Amino acid sequence: MPEETFDVVVVGGGHNGSTIAAYLAKSGLSVAVCEARPECGGGQENTEPRPGFRIDPHATYLYGGAAPGFDQLELWKYGMRMVYYPSMSGVVTLDGVAANMGSRWRPDIGEESTRRYFPDGNGGGGGLVDALTEPAMRELLRALFWTPPHPRQHEIDEADLPWWQVFRKHVPELWTERLVDMSYCDFLEEFVPWEPARVLSAMGAWYCGAHPNWDGMMLPSLGGGMLFGYSGGSPRGGMHTYAHAIIRCAIAHGARILTNSPVEEIIVRNGRAIGVRLAADASFPEKTIWARKAVISGADVKQTFLHLVGRQHMDAGFAQRVADVSLKGGSLFVMSVICRELPKYHGRDDAFPEDVYPSCVVGPADSMDFFYAQTRDAYSHTKVPASLTPEHLTMMICSHDQYDPTRTPDGYHVLSPIYLECPPPQYDVEGPEGYNRHKQEIVDAALALIERMAPNMHSDNIVDVFVNTPYDSEFRNAGMSGGNWYGARQSADQWFGTRPMPELARYRTPIDGLYMCSQSMHPGGLCLMAVPYNLMHILIEDGVVEPASWWYPSEWYVPENGRRKAEVA
Numbered sequence: 001m002p003e004e005t006f007d008v009v010v011v012g013g014g015h016n017g018s019t020i021a022a023y024l025a026k027s028g029l030s031v032a033v034c035e036a037r038p039e040c041g042g043g044q045e046n047t048e049p050r051p052g053f054r055i056d057p058h059a060t061y062l063y064g065g066a067a068p069g070f071d072q073l074e075l076w077k078y079g080m081r082m083v084y085y086p087s088m089s090g091v092v093t094l095d096g097v098a099a100n101m102g103s104r105w106r107p108d109i110g111e112e113s114t115r116r117y118f119p120d121g122n123g124g125g126g127g128l129v130d131a132l133t134e135p136a137m138r139e140l141l142r143a144l145f146w147t148p149p150h151p152r153q154h155e156i157d158e159a160d161l162p163w164w165q166v167f168r169k170h171v172p173e174l175w176t177e178r179l180v181d182m183s184y185c186d187f188l189e190e191f192v193p194w195e196p197a198r199v200l201s202a203m204g205a206w207y208c209g210a211h212p213n214w215d216g217m218m219l220p221s222l223g224g225g226m227l228f229g230y231s232g233g234s235p236r237g238g239m240h241t242y243a244h245a246i247i248r249c250a251i252a253h254g255a256r257i258l259t260n261s262p263v264e265e266i267i268v269r270n271g272r273a274i275g276v277r278l279a280a281d282a283s284f285p286e287k288t289i290w291a292r293k294a295v296i297s298g299a300d301v302k303q304t305f306l307h308l309v310g311r312q313h314m315d316a317g318f319a320q321r322v323a324d325v326s327l328k329g330g331s332l333f334v335m336s337v338i339c340r341e342l343p344k345y346h347g348r349d350d351a352f353p354e355d356v357y358p359s360c361v362v363g364p365a366d367s368m369d370f371f372y373a374q375t376r377d378a379y380s381h382t383k384v385p386a387s388l389t390p391e392h393l394t395m396m397i398c399s400h401d402q403y404d405p406t407r408t409p410d411g412y413h414v415l416s417p418i419y420l421e422c423p424p425p426q427y428d429v430e431g432p433e434g435y436n437r438h439k440q441e442i443v444d445a446a447l448a449l450i451e452r453m454a455p456n457m458h459s460d461n462i463v464d465v466f467v468n469t470p471y472d473s474e475f476r477n478a479g480m481s482g483g484n485w486y487g488a489r490q491s492a493d494q495w496f497g498t499r500p501m502p503e504l505a506r507y508r509t510p511i512d513g514l515y516m517c518s519q520s521m522h523p524g525g526l527c528l529m530a531v532p533y534n535l536m537h538i539l540i541e542d543g544v545v546e547p548a549s550w551w552y553p554s555e556w557y558v559p560e561n562g563r564r565k566a567e568v569a
């Protein structure tokens with residue numbers, strides 16, 4: 001049967017697998033995507049636990065506004081629509097602060113809050129974000145996220161990495177060599193004077209970029225927050241509609257999407273990946289699918305090598321290094337709360353008027369000590385809950401329906417998601433199920449704390465609560481290792497040329513014909529279309545795909561010695 005053989009077989013139809021399928025199909029290759037679940041999209045999922053109420057069990061914001069993929073894949077043709085929010089974020093403390101920070105569409109809102117709470121000076125982003133114009137910010141984000149890691153033989157000074165080149169070009173007055181080694185927390189402590197703004201920025205980075213405590217990662221941490229601010233909203237109807245646009249694009253260019261088709265093995269012969277074997281009960285009738293040119297894994301790095309390829313095809317040292325890749329730092333406990341009224345922080349309507357109500361409220365944000373306490377829990381503790389006092393429970397409380405009426409029926413709101421950072425289930429002393437035994441305790445503590453900040457969040461206002469722990473996230477989605485939003489820790493030893501480890505950084509693997517395309521790879525988590533865009537450079541270099549006229553490479557891309565350059569001839 002002709003369907004048994006494709007140019008490229010993609011394992012997993014999550015955000016990254018679907019996007020590379022769209023890129024390759026649009027470039028003229030025959031592509032099959034094998035997805036274990038009944039639908040593609042992976043972490044880009046929306047569910048309706050009650051009819052008409054759309055909640056986000058995983059991804060909630062679009063961070064990919066600067067992605068070349070919107071332009072190259074022309075997603076607007078396939079139904080992609082954004083809702084832009086007048087206010088993206090706000091911050092609340094236990095002692096009565098409720099500051100609306102606005103958005104890049106409404107900077108006046110944040111300026112007004114800064115004047116009210118910090119009349120003596122700049123309490124916001126330390127002047128850095130304000131110094132970047134819109135095109136400069138896009139350039140900086142593309143240098144950070146939409147650039148493939150340099151080839152290993154290409155040695156450059158840290159200060160000349162793409163993002164530092166852009167930074168120096170646009171804000172020379174803020175540049176000092178010292179920034180290169182800084183953590184984002186060092187930067188906040190030095191340059192941002194207002195404590196709630198520091199907590200907001202640190203928490204924002206933790207949920208969107210590299211962890212703010214990592215030395216040498218100041219700009220990748222700040223970049224996460226910039227992605228959030230630059231995109232400034234979410235897809236209409238939720239993140240799954242964005243996944244649909246990508247999948248429709250792939251299908252329109254001829255890709256075959258095989259759902260209910262879990263891959264059990266990546267077939268390797270003589271050191272080369274030549275196809276996949278599906279589970280016996282997969283929906284696709286042919287259980288072996290051959291790949292003429294490449295197999296691309298959209299599954300996480302551990303599953304790919306330790307289970308699908310198997311240790312017999314790699315050296316023991318490599319397998320051990322894969323097993324050692326750290327998952328710490330991005331595991332999320334997720335709640336969704338249906339309520340009749342949005343939270344009125346500190347009982348006031350005027351704190352956040354409904355027409356500019358912040359989509360994401362971070363609280364309690366009284367002190368950086370709260371942030372450090374929670375960081376210790378997530379990185380060092382091996383038991384959940386480590387502590388349920390307010391000092392350990394700063395949350396991101398998100399809502400979209402004040403701007404997107406497709407999310408809830410009239411008269412209701414849904415706070416979805418409410419995120420809490422916590423340790424990965426894998427390292428829990430009670431075993432990964434430890435989380436689920438403590439689910440209700442965590443929910444009760446979180447709701448009591450929200451009520452303390454917003455007294456109208458009492459039981460009469462709350463209609464229903466849905467929860468998925470990081471362990472539940474793994475259970476519902478085999479790609480979500482650790483229930484972690486970025487798959488593998490985003491620290492200097494797992495970022496750019498070292499992500500997730502140096503020998504995999506350019507998406508090639510020790511198995512010929514096998515490439516990686518999941519959030520385990522640079523630049524990590526979020527639905528940015530960045531991993532597939534970066535991988536395209538490598539596939540062109542290797543002759544797997546010919547670039548079409550619409551393709552353009554990253555400005556900072558460095559070709560591999562002796563290979564063709566990833567650009568249109």
Ligand SMILES: Cc1cc2nc3c(=O)[nH]c(=O)nc-3n(C[C@H](O)[C@H](O)[C@H](O)COP(=O)(O)OP(=O)(O)OC[C@H]3O[C@@H](n4cnc5c(N)ncnc54)[C@H](O)[C@@H]3O)c2cc1C
Pocket residue numbers: 011012013014015016017034035036037040041042043044057058059060061062063261262263264298299300303332334473477478479480483484485486517518519520524525526527528
């Ligand atoms: C709680 C949470 C909140 C998040 N919030 C945001 C956000 O607001 N914005 C944002 O952009 N991102 C967010 N993310 C991150 C985002 O969801 C991920 O980075 C993204 O989904 C990763 O895409 P992926 O394709 O690498 O993996 P996944 O989305 O996990 O997809 C992997 C796919 O592969 C399939 N699969 C796995 N193994 C196999 C197999 N053996 N055979 C066949 N199929 C297989 C899975 O079923 C899945 O569909 C969040 C993540 C979490 C957990």
